[in-house]
Amino acid sequence: MFPSRYMPCPSCGESVERVEAETHACDPERVVSHRMFILREEVAAFERQFQEFADTREGRFEVWVASRQVRSSRQA
Ligand SMILES: [Zn+2]
Structure with a gap:
């Protein structure tokens, strides 16, 4: 089997x-979107977990407290 050229x-x-691997310079925008692509499963799992937590009684309270803090910090 031949190794791929790329x-x-x-x-x-x-x-x-x-042959260009040593001189290759990453495009910063590509690096970010590549990381997001790799992390998409984790991001999706986090959003699911957060949504489940936010649906609990404790979660609703935390969301209420956080939204109050955001509002009061905007006024300050
Ligand atoms: Zn690169």
Whole structure:
């Protein structure tokens, strides 16, 4: 089996020629979107967990307290 001429950059996901891997410079915007792509499952799981918590009695109270704090910090 021949190794592929290209490899995905671990930081930005861009397909980089192996001979250029050492000189490749990541585009910062690509790095961010690549990380978001990798983390999307975690972000989705966090949002689900937060929504479940926010639906509990304790969660509703926490959301109420947080929204009061945000409002009072805006007025200050
Ligand atoms: Zn890169």
